[in-house]
Amino acid sequence: MSTNNNPLSRRIGLPLFDEITAEHFEPAVLEVFEKTKDILKQVEKDAQPTWDALFKPFEEIDLDFEYTWQILGHLKSVKNSDKLRKVYDLLMPECTRISLQLSQSVPIYKALKKLQASPEYERLTSSKQRIIDKQILSAEKSGIGLNDADRKRFNEIIKRLNEASSKFTNNVLDATKAYSLTITEQEETDGWPESLKRLTHSAWQKKTNQGSTNQDFNKGPWLITLDQSCYIPFMQHCKNRNRRFEVYHAYTTRASEGEFDNSGLIREILALRHEKAQMLGYKNHAELSLSSKMAQSADNVFEMFAKLEKAAAPSAQKEHEELETFAAESGFKEKLMPWDMMYWSERLREKLYSFTEEQLKPYFPMPQVLDAMFNLCTRLFGITIKSSEYPKIPTWHEDVRFYNVFDENDEMIAHFFLDPYSRPSEKRGGAWMNTCRNRRITDGKLVRPVVYVICNGTPPIGSEPSLMNFYEVNTLYHEFGHALQGMLTTVDEADAAGVSGIEWDAVELASQFMENWCTEQTTVEQMARHYKTGSPLPKELYEKLKESQNYRAAYQMQRQLTFAKADLYLHGEYDINGSETPFDAFRRIANETCVLRAYENDKFLCSFTHIFAGGYAAGYYSYKWAEVLSADAYEAFIELGSEDKDAMARTGKRFRDTILALGGSKHPAEVFRMFRGRDASVKALLRQTLGL
Numbered sequence: 001m002s003t004n005n006n007p008l009s010r011r012i013g014l015p016l017f018d019e020i021t022a023e024h025f026e027p028a029v030l031e032v033f034e035k036t037k038d039i040l041k042q043v044e045k046d047a048q049p050t051w052d053a054l055f056k057p058f059e060e061i062d063l064d065f066e067y068t069w070q071i072l073g074h075l076k077s078v079k080n081s082d083k084l085r086k087v088y089d090l091l092m093p094e095c096t097r098i099s100l101q102l103s104q105s106v107p108i109y110k111a112l113k114k115l116q117a118s119p120e121y122e123r124l125t126s127s128k129q130r131i132i133d134k135q136i137l138s139a140e141k142s143g144i145g146l147n148d149a150d151r152k153r154f155n156e157i158i159k160r161l162n163e164a165s166s167k168f169t170n171n172v173l174d175a176t177k178a179y180s181l182t183i184t185e186q187e188e189t190d191g192w193p194e195s196l197k198r199l200t201h202s203a204w205q206k207k208t209n210q211g212s213t214n215q216d217f218n219k220g221p222w223l224i225t226l227d228q229s230c231y232i233p234f235m236q237h238c239k240n241r242n243r244r245f246e247v248y249h250a251y252t253t254r255a256s257e258g259e260f261d262n263s264g265l266i267r268e269i270l271a272l273r274h275e276k277a278q279m280l281g282y283k284n285h286a287e288l289s290l291s292s293k294m295a296q297s298a299d300n301v302f303e304m305f306a307k308l309e310k311a312a313a314p315s316a317q318k319e320h321e322e323l324e325t326f327a328a329e330s331g332f333k334e335k336l337m338p339w340d341m342m343y344w345s346e347r348l349r350e351k352l353y354s355f356t357e358e359q360l361k362p363y364f365p366m367p368q369v370l371d372a373m374f375n376l377c378t379r380l381f382g383i384t385i386k387s388s389e390y391p392k393i394p395t396w397h398e399d400v401r402f403y404n405v406f407d408e409n410d411e412m413i414a415h416f417f418l419d420p421y422s423r424p425s426e427k428r429g430g431a432w433m434n435t436c437r438n439r440r441i442t443d444g445k446l447v448r449p450v451v452y453v454i455c456n457g458t459p460p461i462g463s464e465p466s467l468m469n470f471y472e473v474n475t476l477y478h479e480f481g482h483a484l485q486g487m488l489t490t491v492d493e494a495d496a497a498g499v500s501g502i503e504w505d506a507v508e509l510a511s512q513f514m515e516n517w518c519t520e521q522t523t524v525e526q527m528a529r530h531y532k533t534g535s536p537l538p539k540e541l542y543e544k545l546k547e548s549q550n551y552r553a554a555y556q557m558q559r560q561l562t563f564a565k566a567d568l569y570l571h572g573e574y575d576i577n578g579s580e581t582p583f584d585a586f587r588r589i590a591n592e593t594c595v596l597r598a599y600e601n602d603k604f605l606c607s608f609t610h611i612f613a614g615g616y617a618a619g620y621y622s623y624k625w626a627e628v629l630s631a632d633a634y635e636a637f638i639e640l641g642s643e644d645k646d647a648m649a650r651t652g653k654r655f656r657d658t659i660l661a662l663g664g665s666k667h668p669a670e671v672f673r674m675f676r677g678r679d680a681s682v683k684a685l686l687r688q689t690l691g692l
């Protein structure tokens with residue numbers, strides 16, 4: 001195919017989604033790969049320690065990647081096909097090789113170090129300085145400073161860690177698959193909702209290949225598995241306590257023995273990470289991980305956690321006593337154990353907040369939810385969001401919409417695609433935001449940011465609009481928070497604009513901040529009206545919805561703190577050669593942190609893929625960390641009272657000019673201080689979730 005006819009060769013404006021097909025990617029991406037290698041060679045040949053010499057040549061390449069490789073990744077998620085997957089798999093290894101070549105280039109690294117120590121560095125913007133610092137740190141973490149012998153060992157460790165993580169995940173999947181419990185007695189299904197009976201009966205049919213011979217889900221048998229979709233409703237509704245214990249035990253000891261045993265891998269992964277961190281000059285893996293994060297040190301995290309823990313303890317005690325009393329009054333004569341918690345807290349929830357999703361849904365038609373969210377953005381940030389009037393913006397599906405964002409002077413500043421509905425055959429599940437084109441200035445010309453907001457809502461049926469459940473509404477606000485950070489950025493370098501270059505533990509600040517508004521009164525008044533009658537959400541239902549968000553929040557907080565502390569401890573001070581096993585350490589930390597005593601055989605670590613196979617090693621704390629930041633940021637608006645519109649707009653403008661505008665151009669702690677006038681405090685989170 002000649003390049004001229006390839007819609008991917010156009011590197012200006014919006015991608016030509018109506019013309020791009022799977023066949024276009026291979027030639028276009030390969031050409032970009034070649035160009036990158038050429039430029040890399042040229043830069044390496046004469047690597048002068050100046051910004052222009054080291055970064056300018058790559059500017060165009062960055063844009064080329066956005067217009068080819070990133071579009072491939074995007075389409076693979078929203079319009080998957082065998083052809084796209086094949087071309088992606090074909091090109092992926094080469095892409096990995098090139099990015100390694102780039103990050104491990106010794107001449108470039110040396111020149112960057114010189115630049116960092118030069119007078120020019122002092123004159124650069126903080127954005128450019130941070131891009132340089134990050135590139136140096138990332139090169140060092142990939143082992144660039146090691147001698148040959150050490151590098152060999154280092155690469156062995158990386159290789160083995162990749163294998164071990166992958167084996168760890170597979171063991172969890174296989175152990176989950178290997179377990180099932182068949183229930184045949186009707187009386188053991190006491191308390192089960194119909195949906196659970198249907199799910200487990202169809203699982204039994206599938207497993208035993210019974211096909212259509214036994215269609216009656218009420219008669220059983222029922223097959224219980226450890227999939228979340230079965231485990232959670234089972235633990236919430238199964239009245240039979242022995243069965244609850246049995247399944248709980250199976251779940252918390254998953255992958256801890258037999259064929260799919262992860263306990264050896266846990267020790268090995270911890271030991272290898274420790275060795276790797278020490279080779280790079282860090283005390284342990286936690287120190288290595290935290291060196292490139294907002295929190296900076298494990299001590300800072302522990303300090304924040306200690307405050308949360310201390311404040312939450314009385315609330316957790318109270319919650320526990322309430323639950324005990326409620327269970328006792330309902331005829332439960334034993335002491336509450338871990339396998340009783342989901343069951344009894346679900347009963348209490350039903351008593352306290354007796355509303356269903358079905359009751360809420362008619363109040364949340366998607367067009368109205370979107371309008372209210374856009375309105376909120378105008379109220380807070382002074383921006384206007386308008387559906388594009390241009391008749392034919394190319395998209396990848398007819399349901400996708402395109403919007404323009406204008407500032408207070410009516411100047412167009414950004415754009416986004418919204419892909420709202422689920423399409424199980426070609427689109428992956430969940431919701432996410434992604435950058436289509438980041439903001440930058442190249443050759444003096446401004447490139448405006450474009451982002452994707454992807455959801456998986458229920459499509460409209462006939463003349464009925466798409467009705468959203470509250471979880472979907474919350475998710476939409478969350479992703480739109482990321483999108484706002486992608487669109488309202490004012491940074492001129494793509495590497496630090498939008499969500500790029502932001503420390504991992506600060507990335508969820510803007511998204512969780514937006515979630516808070518889903519239950520704010522004015523927003524709810526605009527967003528939640530019955531799609532047929534236009535009547536507002538009944539006050540009583542609104543109150544229940546709002547309160548239910550914080551149901552047993554202290555218990556939840558103690559659990560999250562346990563996971564996060566155990567993760568930091570195991571990757572930090574923990575001594576692999578000491579007498580305490582990782583499981584002992586986990587249970588000790590759980591018992592120090594929670595009201596409820598941990599199960600004595602708990603081996604949850606064996607299925608903790610976040611930290612042993614995902615990217616969360618010594619980073620699980622980020623969830624809570626970002627929650628503290630976002631609650632504190634939201635509190636700045638609450639403090640004003642909703643009456644004062646001008647003060648609200650001023651605070652909103654400040655939020656936009658700092659958190660949403662500065663991206664990765666400054667340290668997130670500094671950005672937070674610019675907005676709040678001080679460091680983040682745990683007070684707001686404690687007040688908002690625990691009423692303290």
Ligand SMILES: [Zn+2]
Nearest residue numbers: 478482508511
């Ligand atoms: Zn997020």
